[in-house]
Amino acid sequence: MSFFEILLHLVFSFAATVGFCIVFNIPKKHMLFCGLIGVVSWGTYILLNGPAGPVVATFAAAVIISLLSRVFAIIRKCPFTILLIPGVIPLAPGSAIYYTAYYFVTNDMAKAGEYAFLTLKLAFAIVLGIIVVIAVPIHRKKTHKTTGDH
Amino acid sequence: MNGKEIKKAVDITARAGTMLLRSGSDITRVEDTVKHMMTSFGVTKYDIFTITNGIFISASADDAPEGMGDYTRICEIPRNSSNLGKVDMINTLSRDIEAGLCDMDGAEKRLDEIEKAKPYKPIINLAAAAVASGAFSFLFGGSYTDTLLAAVIGFSYYYIFILLDRTKLSKLLTNAICGCILALLTIGFTKIIPGVNMNMAIIGAIMPLIPGVSFVNAIRDIAAGDYISGAIRMIDAIVVAAGIAVGVGATIAVFTQFGII
Numbered sequence: 001m002s003f004f005e006i007l008l009h010l011v012f013s014f015a016a017t018v019g020f021c022i023v024f025n026i027p028k029k030h031m032l033f034c035g036l037i038g039v040v041s042w043g044t045y046i047l048l049n050g051p052a053g054p055v056v057a058t059f060a061a062a063v064i065i066s067l068l069s070r071v072f073a074i075i076r077k078c079p080f081t082i083l084l085i086p087g088v089i090p091l092a093p094g095s096a097i098y099y100t101a102y103y104f105v106t107n108d109m110a111k112a113g114e115y116a117f118l119t120l121k122l123a124f125a126i127v128l129g130i131i132v133v134i135a136v137p138i139h140r141k142k143t144h145k146t147t148g149d150h
Numbered sequence: 151m152n153g154k155e156i157k158k159a160v161d162i163t164a165r166a167g168t169m170l171l172r173s174g175s176d177i178t179r180v181e182d183t184v185k186h187m188m189t190s191f192g193v194t195k196y197d198i199f200t201i202t203n204g205i206f207i208s209a210s211a212d213d214a215p216e217g218m219g220d221y222t223r224i225c226e227i228p229r230n231s232s233n234l235g236k237v238d239m240i241n242t243l244s245r246d247i248e249a250g251l252c253d254m255d256g257a258e259k260r261l262d263e264i265e266k267a268k269p270y271k272p273i274i275n276l277a278a279a280a281v282a283s284g285a286f287s288f289l290f291g292g293s294y295t296d297t298l299l300a301a302v303i304g305f306s307y308y309y310i311f312i313l314l315d316r317t318k319l320s321k322l323l324t325n326a327i328c329g330c331i332l333a334l335l336t337i338g339f340t341k342i343i344p345g346v347n348m349n350m351a352i353i354g355a356i357m358p359l360i361p362g363v364s365f366v367n368a369i370r371d372i373a374a375g376d377y378i379s380g381a382i383r384m385i386d387a388i389v390v391a392a393g394i395a396v397g398v399g400a401t402i403a404v405f406t407q408f409g410i411i
Contacts (some may be wrong), residue, residue: 012285019282025233025269079241082234085366092360095353101399131373145195147210
Protein backbone atom coordinates (compact mmCIF):
# COMPACT_ATOMS: atom_id res chain seq x y z
CA MET A 1 0.00 0.00 0.00
CA SER A 2 1.27 3.43 -0.90
CA PHE A 3 1.20 6.35 1.52
CA PHE A 4 -1.69 7.94 -0.39
CA GLU A 5 -3.72 4.74 -0.20
CA ILE A 6 -3.19 4.46 3.55
CA LEU A 7 -4.27 8.09 3.96
CA LEU A 8 -7.41 7.41 1.90
CA HIS A 9 -8.17 4.35 4.05
CA LEU A 10 -7.89 6.40 7.24
CA VAL A 11 -10.15 9.15 5.86
CA PHE A 12 -12.75 6.62 4.70
CA SER A 13 -12.68 4.75 8.03
CA PHE A 14 -13.33 8.07 9.80
CA ALA A 15 -16.27 8.80 7.47
CA ALA A 16 -17.69 5.30 7.92
CA THR A 17 -17.50 5.48 11.72
CA VAL A 18 -19.11 8.91 11.86
CA GLY A 19 -21.86 7.61 9.54
CA PHE A 20 -22.53 4.86 12.05
CA CYS A 21 -22.61 7.40 14.90
CA ILE A 22 -25.61 9.02 13.19
CA VAL A 23 -27.29 5.66 12.54
CA PHE A 24 -26.93 4.89 16.29
CA ASN A 25 -28.03 8.42 17.29
CA ILE A 26 -24.81 9.32 19.10
CA PRO A 27 -24.68 13.05 20.02
CA LYS A 28 -22.47 15.37 17.97
CA LYS A 29 -20.11 16.11 20.87
CA HIS A 30 -18.87 12.49 20.92
CA MET A 31 -18.57 12.02 17.15
CA LEU A 32 -14.97 13.25 16.78
CA PHE A 33 -13.79 10.76 19.42
CA CYS A 34 -15.83 7.91 17.94
CA GLY A 35 -14.32 8.72 14.53
CA LEU A 36 -10.80 8.70 15.97
CA ILE A 37 -11.39 5.31 17.57
CA GLY A 38 -12.69 4.06 14.20
CA VAL A 39 -9.51 5.30 12.49
CA VAL A 40 -7.30 3.61 15.10
CA SER A 41 -9.36 0.43 14.73
CA TRP A 42 -9.00 0.23 10.94
CA GLY A 43 -5.40 1.49 11.04
CA THR A 44 -4.37 -1.32 13.41
CA TYR A 45 -6.23 -3.81 11.26
CA ILE A 46 -4.54 -2.89 7.95
CA LEU A 47 -1.16 -2.62 9.66
CA LEU A 48 -1.32 -6.17 11.05
CA ASN A 49 -3.44 -7.83 8.35
CA GLY A 50 -0.41 -8.40 6.08
CA PRO A 51 2.11 -9.88 8.52
CA ALA A 52 -0.24 -11.58 11.03
CA GLY A 53 -3.49 -12.37 9.19
CA PRO A 54 -7.02 -11.05 9.67
CA VAL A 55 -7.86 -12.86 12.93
CA VAL A 56 -4.84 -11.61 14.88
CA ALA A 57 -5.26 -8.15 13.34
CA THR A 58 -8.91 -8.05 14.45
CA PHE A 59 -8.00 -9.21 17.97
CA ALA A 60 -5.26 -6.60 18.32
CA ALA A 61 -7.51 -3.84 16.99
CA ALA A 62 -10.30 -4.87 19.38
CA VAL A 63 -7.93 -4.75 22.38
CA ILE A 64 -6.54 -1.35 21.42
CA ILE A 65 -9.90 0.33 20.80
CA SER A 66 -11.40 -1.15 23.98
CA LEU A 67 -8.53 0.35 25.97
CA LEU A 68 -8.89 3.66 24.15
CA SER A 69 -12.67 3.71 24.71
CA ARG A 70 -12.19 3.09 28.42
CA VAL A 71 -9.69 5.92 28.71
CA PHE A 72 -11.87 8.34 26.71
CA ALA A 73 -14.97 7.27 28.67
CA ILE A 74 -13.30 8.26 31.94
CA ILE A 75 -11.96 11.56 30.55
CA ARG A 76 -15.21 12.54 28.85
CA LYS A 77 -17.50 11.08 31.56
CA CYS A 78 -19.68 9.22 29.07
CA PRO A 79 -20.71 5.55 28.74
CA PHE A 80 -17.95 3.31 27.47
CA THR A 81 -20.17 1.55 24.91
CA ILE A 82 -21.00 4.81 23.07
CA LEU A 83 -17.34 5.14 22.11
CA LEU A 84 -16.69 1.46 21.52
CA ILE A 85 -19.65 0.41 19.34
CA PRO A 86 -18.95 2.63 16.28
CA GLY A 87 -15.24 1.74 16.54
CA VAL A 88 -15.97 -1.99 16.45
CA ILE A 89 -18.04 -1.75 13.25
CA PRO A 90 -15.04 -1.65 10.83
CA LEU A 91 -13.91 -4.96 12.35
CA ALA A 92 -17.34 -6.59 11.94
CA PRO A 93 -17.11 -9.62 9.63
CA GLY A 94 -19.67 -8.24 7.15
CA SER A 95 -17.76 -9.43 4.09
CA ALA A 96 -17.18 -12.90 5.57
CA ILE A 97 -20.94 -13.27 6.27
CA TYR A 98 -21.68 -12.19 2.72
CA TYR A 99 -19.20 -14.59 1.10
CA THR A 100 -20.53 -17.44 3.26
CA ALA A 101 -24.03 -16.82 1.92
CA TYR A 102 -22.74 -16.22 -1.62
CA TYR A 103 -20.73 -19.46 -1.91
CA PHE A 104 -23.49 -21.35 -0.09
CA VAL A 105 -26.11 -20.44 -2.70
CA THR A 106 -23.72 -20.87 -5.63
CA ASN A 107 -23.01 -24.42 -4.36
CA ASP A 108 -19.31 -24.00 -3.58
CA MET A 109 -19.48 -25.74 -0.21
CA ALA A 110 -15.73 -25.85 0.47
CA LYS A 111 -15.45 -22.08 0.18
CA ALA A 112 -18.74 -21.54 2.05
CA GLY A 113 -17.39 -23.59 4.97
CA GLU A 114 -14.10 -21.72 4.89
CA TYR A 115 -15.85 -18.34 5.10
CA ALA A 116 -18.30 -19.57 7.76
CA PHE A 117 -15.36 -20.51 9.98
CA LEU A 118 -13.63 -17.24 9.18
CA THR A 119 -16.79 -15.40 10.31
CA LEU A 120 -16.76 -17.33 13.59
CA LYS A 121 -13.04 -16.77 14.12
CA LEU A 122 -13.36 -13.02 13.50
CA ALA A 123 -16.38 -12.76 15.81
CA PHE A 124 -14.47 -14.61 18.55
CA ALA A 125 -11.44 -12.39 17.99
CA ILE A 126 -13.61 -9.32 18.66
CA VAL A 127 -15.26 -10.96 21.69
CA LEU A 128 -11.92 -11.95 23.24
CA GLY A 129 -10.32 -8.59 22.46
CA ILE A 130 -13.10 -6.69 24.22
CA ILE A 131 -13.38 -9.12 27.16
CA VAL A 132 -9.62 -8.96 27.88
CA VAL A 133 -10.01 -5.23 28.48
CA ILE A 134 -13.41 -4.92 30.16
CA ALA A 135 -12.89 -7.86 32.52
CA VAL A 136 -10.44 -5.70 34.50
CA PRO A 137 -12.58 -3.85 37.04
CA ILE A 138 -11.97 -0.21 37.93
CA HIS A 139 -14.84 0.56 40.28
CA ARG A 140 -15.37 -1.28 43.52
CA LYS A 141 -18.99 -2.33 43.80
CA LYS A 142 -20.84 -0.83 46.73
CA THR A 143 -23.18 -3.16 48.58
CA HIS A 144 -26.59 -2.14 49.82
CA LYS A 145 -29.33 -3.65 51.99
CA THR A 146 -32.01 -5.62 50.19
CA THR A 147 -35.70 -5.72 51.06
CA GLY A 148 -35.15 -9.15 52.61
CA ASP A 149 -32.69 -7.86 55.26
CA HIS A 150 -33.87 -6.91 58.72
CA MET B 151 -38.18 7.61 54.08
CA ASN B 152 -41.94 7.19 54.10
CA GLY B 153 -44.02 5.11 51.71
CA LYS B 154 -44.89 7.98 49.40
CA GLU B 155 -41.27 8.97 48.85
CA ILE B 156 -40.30 5.33 48.32
CA LYS B 157 -42.98 5.03 45.63
CA LYS B 158 -41.71 8.13 43.87
CA ALA B 159 -38.08 6.99 43.99
CA VAL B 160 -38.94 3.57 42.59
CA ASP B 161 -41.08 5.11 39.83
CA ILE B 162 -38.30 7.47 38.73
CA THR B 163 -35.57 4.83 38.77
CA ALA B 164 -37.82 2.34 36.95
CA ARG B 165 -38.47 4.94 34.27
CA ALA B 166 -34.77 5.71 33.85
CA GLY B 167 -33.95 1.98 33.72
CA THR B 168 -36.68 1.32 31.15
CA MET B 169 -35.46 4.14 28.93
CA LEU B 170 -31.88 2.89 29.16
CA LEU B 171 -32.84 -0.64 28.16
CA ARG B 172 -35.06 0.60 25.37
CA SER B 173 -32.22 2.72 23.96
CA GLY B 174 -29.71 -0.13 23.85
CA SER B 175 -27.76 -0.07 27.11
CA ASP B 176 -26.02 -3.00 28.75
CA ILE B 177 -27.32 -4.52 32.01
CA THR B 178 -24.45 -3.36 34.23
CA ARG B 179 -25.11 0.27 33.28
CA VAL B 180 -28.83 -0.06 34.06
CA GLU B 181 -28.20 -1.62 37.47
CA ASP B 182 -25.46 0.88 38.34
CA THR B 183 -27.69 3.81 37.34
CA VAL B 184 -30.59 2.52 39.45
CA LYS B 185 -28.27 1.90 42.42
CA HIS B 186 -26.69 5.37 42.23
CA MET B 187 -30.08 7.04 41.97
CA MET B 188 -31.58 5.02 44.85
CA THR B 189 -28.62 5.75 47.14
CA SER B 190 -28.72 9.46 46.27
CA PHE B 191 -32.48 9.64 46.88
CA GLY B 192 -31.89 8.15 50.33
CA VAL B 193 -33.47 4.73 49.82
CA THR B 194 -31.58 2.25 51.96
CA LYS B 195 -33.31 -1.08 51.29
CA TYR B 196 -33.96 -2.11 47.71
CA ASP B 197 -33.65 -4.91 45.15
CA ILE B 198 -33.10 -4.74 41.41
CA PHE B 199 -33.39 -7.48 38.85
CA THR B 200 -32.73 -6.66 35.22
CA ILE B 201 -32.68 -8.65 32.04
CA THR B 202 -32.64 -7.37 28.47
CA ASN B 203 -36.42 -7.11 28.16
CA GLY B 204 -37.58 -6.51 31.69
CA ILE B 205 -36.73 -4.59 34.85
CA PHE B 206 -37.96 -5.35 38.38
CA ILE B 207 -37.39 -2.88 41.22
CA SER B 208 -38.52 -3.24 44.80
CA ALA B 209 -37.90 -0.99 47.83
CA SER B 210 -39.10 -0.82 51.41
CA ALA B 211 -39.85 2.11 53.69
CA ASP B 212 -37.86 2.55 56.91
CA ASP B 213 -40.89 3.08 59.12
CA ALA B 214 -42.95 0.20 57.72
CA PRO B 215 -43.80 -2.72 60.01
CA GLU B 216 -42.18 -6.04 59.24
CA GLY B 217 -43.34 -7.62 55.99
CA MET B 218 -45.28 -4.50 54.95
CA GLY B 219 -44.57 -1.31 53.09
CA ASP B 220 -42.66 -2.81 50.19
CA TYR B 221 -43.25 -1.16 46.84
CA THR B 222 -42.45 -3.00 43.59
CA ARG B 223 -42.45 -2.06 39.93
CA ILE B 224 -42.17 -4.42 36.99
CA CYS B 225 -41.56 -2.90 33.55
CA GLU B 226 -41.54 -4.76 30.30
CA ILE B 227 -39.32 -3.68 27.41
CA PRO B 228 -40.61 -5.65 24.42
CA ARG B 229 -38.31 -4.14 21.82
CA ASN B 230 -34.90 -2.48 21.97
CA SER B 231 -33.65 0.08 19.51
CA SER B 232 -30.24 1.70 19.24
CA ASN B 233 -30.49 5.29 20.42
CA LEU B 234 -27.18 5.68 22.22
CA GLY B 235 -27.71 9.43 22.63
CA LYS B 236 -30.39 8.72 25.26
CA VAL B 237 -28.04 6.37 27.10
CA ASP B 238 -25.54 9.21 27.29
CA MET B 239 -28.15 11.71 28.53
CA ILE B 240 -29.40 9.38 31.29
CA ASN B 241 -25.79 8.72 32.28
CA THR B 242 -25.26 12.47 32.70
CA LEU B 243 -28.49 12.72 34.71
CA SER B 244 -27.34 9.90 37.00
CA ARG B 245 -24.02 11.68 37.59
CA ASP B 246 -25.83 14.94 38.39
CA ILE B 247 -28.12 13.18 40.86
CA GLU B 248 -25.15 11.55 42.56
CA ALA B 249 -23.37 14.92 42.78
CA GLY B 250 -26.47 16.35 44.49
CA LEU B 251 -27.32 18.73 41.64
CA CYS B 252 -30.74 17.22 41.03
CA ASP B 253 -33.51 16.06 43.39
CA MET B 254 -36.49 13.79 42.64
CA ASP B 255 -38.64 16.53 41.05
CA GLY B 256 -35.69 17.73 38.98
CA ALA B 257 -35.01 14.17 37.87
CA GLU B 258 -38.62 13.75 36.70
CA LYS B 259 -38.36 16.91 34.62
CA ARG B 260 -35.04 15.86 33.12
CA LEU B 261 -36.48 12.44 32.23
CA ASP B 262 -39.39 14.17 30.45
CA GLU B 263 -36.89 16.20 28.43
CA ILE B 264 -34.81 13.12 27.57
CA GLU B 265 -37.94 11.26 26.46
CA LYS B 266 -38.83 14.10 24.13
CA ALA B 267 -35.28 14.45 22.72
CA LYS B 268 -35.54 13.93 18.99
CA PRO B 269 -33.30 11.53 17.09
CA TYR B 270 -31.57 12.63 13.89
CA LYS B 271 -33.93 13.32 10.99
CA PRO B 272 -34.56 10.44 8.55
CA ILE B 273 -32.82 12.28 5.70
CA ILE B 274 -29.64 12.66 7.80
CA ASN B 275 -29.89 8.98 8.69
CA LEU B 276 -30.12 8.11 4.99
CA ALA B 277 -27.10 10.27 4.16
CA ALA B 278 -25.16 8.62 7.01
CA ALA B 279 -26.10 5.15 5.75
CA ALA B 280 -24.96 6.18 2.25
CA VAL B 281 -21.60 7.48 3.52
CA ALA B 282 -21.06 4.38 5.66
CA SER B 283 -21.97 2.02 2.80
CA GLY B 284 -19.69 3.76 0.32
CA ALA B 285 -16.79 4.05 2.75
CA PHE B 286 -16.96 0.38 3.74
CA SER B 287 -17.10 -0.70 0.12
CA PHE B 288 -13.84 1.21 -0.41
CA LEU B 289 -12.23 -0.15 2.77
CA PHE B 290 -12.98 -3.76 1.80
CA GLY B 291 -11.22 -3.29 -1.56
CA GLY B 292 -13.85 -1.82 -3.89
CA SER B 293 -13.00 0.52 -6.75
CA TYR B 294 -14.27 4.12 -6.90
CA THR B 295 -17.26 3.02 -9.03
CA ASP B 296 -18.16 0.32 -6.49
CA THR B 297 -17.89 2.92 -3.70
CA LEU B 298 -20.28 5.26 -5.45
CA LEU B 299 -22.72 2.48 -6.29
CA ALA B 300 -22.68 1.17 -2.69
CA ALA B 301 -23.46 4.71 -1.47
CA VAL B 302 -26.43 5.03 -3.85
CA ILE B 303 -27.78 1.62 -2.84
CA GLY B 304 -27.21 2.32 0.86
CA PHE B 305 -29.22 5.53 0.52
CA SER B 306 -32.13 3.88 -1.29
CA TYR B 307 -32.67 0.69 0.68
CA TYR B 308 -32.10 2.29 4.08
CA TYR B 309 -35.28 4.30 3.51
CA ILE B 310 -37.22 1.04 3.33
CA PHE B 311 -35.39 -0.17 6.44
CA ILE B 312 -36.52 2.92 8.39
CA LEU B 313 -40.11 2.39 7.23
CA LEU B 314 -40.09 -1.32 8.10
CA ASP B 315 -38.44 -0.68 11.47
CA ARG B 316 -41.43 1.43 12.54
CA THR B 317 -43.86 -1.45 11.94
CA LYS B 318 -44.08 -4.45 14.24
CA LEU B 319 -42.55 -6.78 11.66
CA SER B 320 -40.08 -9.30 13.13
CA LYS B 321 -36.39 -8.45 12.94
CA LEU B 322 -35.65 -11.54 10.86
CA LEU B 323 -38.17 -10.55 8.19
CA THR B 324 -37.23 -6.85 8.21
CA ASN B 325 -33.58 -7.68 7.56
CA ALA B 326 -34.38 -10.39 5.03
CA ILE B 327 -36.53 -7.94 3.03
CA CYS B 328 -33.81 -5.26 3.17
CA GLY B 329 -31.16 -7.79 2.13
CA CYS B 330 -33.35 -8.88 -0.78
CA ILE B 331 -33.96 -5.30 -1.93
CA LEU B 332 -30.32 -4.29 -1.74
CA ALA B 333 -29.27 -7.40 -3.69
CA LEU B 334 -31.92 -6.69 -6.36
CA LEU B 335 -30.77 -3.07 -6.69
CA THR B 336 -27.12 -4.09 -6.92
CA ILE B 337 -27.77 -6.75 -9.57
CA GLY B 338 -29.84 -4.24 -11.55
CA PHE B 339 -27.10 -1.59 -11.46
CA THR B 340 -24.40 -4.16 -12.28
CA LYS B 341 -26.30 -4.99 -15.47
CA ILE B 342 -26.55 -1.30 -16.48
CA ILE B 343 -23.10 -0.02 -15.45
CA PRO B 344 -20.15 -1.99 -16.87
CA GLY B 345 -17.10 -2.81 -14.76
CA VAL B 346 -18.82 -2.89 -11.37
CA ASN B 347 -17.87 -5.60 -8.90
CA MET B 348 -21.20 -6.82 -7.50
CA ASN B 349 -19.64 -8.40 -4.38
CA MET B 350 -17.91 -5.19 -3.30
CA ALA B 351 -21.04 -3.08 -3.75
CA ILE B 352 -23.17 -5.53 -1.72
CA ILE B 353 -20.58 -5.87 1.07
CA GLY B 354 -20.48 -2.10 1.50
CA ALA B 355 -24.24 -1.73 1.35
CA ILE B 356 -25.02 -4.40 3.99
CA MET B 357 -22.85 -2.74 6.63
CA PRO B 358 -25.56 -0.35 7.99
CA LEU B 359 -27.65 -3.43 8.86
CA ILE B 360 -24.87 -5.07 10.90
CA PRO B 361 -26.13 -5.55 14.52
CA GLY B 362 -23.22 -3.75 16.21
CA VAL B 363 -25.10 -2.57 19.32
CA SER B 364 -26.55 -6.01 20.10
CA PHE B 365 -23.20 -7.70 19.53
CA VAL B 366 -21.15 -5.39 21.75
CA ASN B 367 -23.81 -5.40 24.48
CA ALA B 368 -23.91 -9.21 24.33
CA ILE B 369 -20.15 -9.32 24.92
CA ARG B 370 -20.38 -6.81 27.75
CA ASP B 371 -23.26 -8.61 29.47
CA ILE B 372 -21.54 -11.99 29.23
CA ALA B 373 -18.28 -10.51 30.52
CA ALA B 374 -20.18 -9.03 33.49
CA GLY B 375 -21.79 -12.39 34.29
CA ASP B 376 -25.30 -11.50 33.06
CA TYR B 377 -25.48 -14.64 30.97
CA ILE B 378 -29.22 -14.60 30.22
CA SER B 379 -29.16 -11.01 28.97
CA GLY B 380 -25.97 -11.70 27.03
CA ALA B 381 -27.59 -14.72 25.40
CA ILE B 382 -30.69 -12.70 24.46
CA ARG B 383 -28.51 -10.04 22.84
CA MET B 384 -26.30 -12.56 21.07
CA ILE B 385 -29.33 -14.39 19.63
CA ASP B 386 -30.69 -11.00 18.53
CA ALA B 387 -27.41 -10.31 16.68
CA ILE B 388 -27.39 -13.78 15.10
CA VAL B 389 -31.04 -13.43 13.97
CA VAL B 390 -30.28 -10.10 12.29
CA ALA B 391 -27.14 -11.46 10.59
CA ALA B 392 -29.06 -14.55 9.45
CA GLY B 393 -31.86 -12.35 8.10
CA ILE B 394 -29.39 -10.36 5.98
CA ALA B 395 -27.69 -13.54 4.74
CA VAL B 396 -31.04 -15.16 3.83
CA GLY B 397 -32.30 -12.08 1.99
CA VAL B 398 -29.13 -11.49 0.00
CA GLY B 399 -28.40 -15.20 -0.51
CA ALA B 400 -31.90 -16.11 -1.74
CA THR B 401 -31.90 -13.28 -4.27
CA ILE B 402 -28.48 -14.22 -5.64
CA ALA B 403 -29.53 -17.89 -5.73
CA VAL B 404 -32.59 -17.12 -7.87
CA PHE B 405 -30.60 -15.01 -10.33
CA THR B 406 -27.81 -17.61 -10.53
CA GLN B 407 -30.39 -20.35 -11.18
CA PHE B 408 -31.69 -18.47 -14.20
CA GLY B 409 -28.17 -17.73 -15.41
CA ILE B 410 -28.57 -13.97 -15.20
CA ILE B 411 -25.44 -13.37 -13.10
